[in-house]
Amino acid sequence: MSKWLYLHIIFLFFGISQNANATVFDETPVVKVIQDSIYTDTEPIDKREYDNLKDKYGGDEFTYERTVENSGWWSRFKQWLSDFFKDLFNINSDAQASDFTDIALKVFYVVIFLLVVFFIVKAIINKEGNWVFGKSSDKRIIPVTDIENNIYETNFKSLIAEAESEDNYRLAIRYYYLWLLKTLSEAEIIEYDVEKTNSDYYLEIEKTETKEEFSYTSYLYNYIWYGEFDIDGHQFNKAKNAFTQFLKTLWK
Template identity: 40%
Template structure:
């Protein structure tokens, strides 16, 4: 029985006598695939590009190099590091300006000299003839909101001029429009001066101290009483 198994094993053994020849790539095999049939990328002729296309391509290449951190094996030179830092600072500054412009609802810088925001209801201007200016002025004065109080005085002056039919009140009109409507030279000069005080304090966003406010208040009260 053992002899039979041994004979079967010998018969089943196959010895490979083929000679293996290694294959080698042709060193110039890439040249066979340089024709248009093997080009799968869109190549744009630089001569056909407009100046606008070349500009955006330069911008794209710049940011590609700026944010390309894949080549970590090569050490960046000092100049390249410096240029990347400058670029990041510029980008951050531009974003900062955009955010400031969006946040500011009045079109003025949020971080201006006057950080104290003064909110005035639009109802004051729209209902100028129904407002009790004495009451709201007393309230703003008690809170030492001098800029806001001067604004109320100016609107009160416009109301008085409108009641006397010296001007025609319209929320869309400017101070120059009202100045043109005033016929009296003396009143015109006073109105011009009070308009300057109002614009300087309100639109210029300059802080008004108690002394300056007291002088402005007397000028407004005198003008309102004489209209």
């Protein structure tokens, strides 16, 4: 084979290779960009004006961010109390101090409730002479306003006789004690006042003998009347003798 034939074959192969390369690798995608149209509003705008917006919407109901300063007095008090406990007990966390404050307030509420109940019960006991759910102590108890506030107009002798006829010994001792206070006041040994206590009257008495007798009869009265102990006729007569003997010394 001649060299011209070789050259012709080489040139033919080279041309085919160039065409193949151009056909295989020319795969670049074509991206078309479509742009939407923008609507322009050309309508006229009505201008609105608002007057005094700050005054109109300046109340608490329009305060959306609460701070200690704009909160109620209770929130400010709890925050102050929380800060107080935090400093007092060296609490590092505000959350722990707040929890401690809530617990302390709950305990305080319970104590207040118990105190209220205690004073109500105590007032009932002092007025009626018996526990609310206990036995009925006296079928008839003269109200304080009718006896203690009108001690000088009261006929204790007849009241005592009526109580004894009904075997109401506790009530009879109550009348004896009030009769004794009336007599001491009329003798100007004490100055009677419905708000005073036995101790107040004891300190007003000057004579030692009178002090001792008053101390004993006051003990009997407190034991029988406020102690709610049932006493029989024999016990009543012993207490009655103590009161009557003391009264006799004052009538001399």
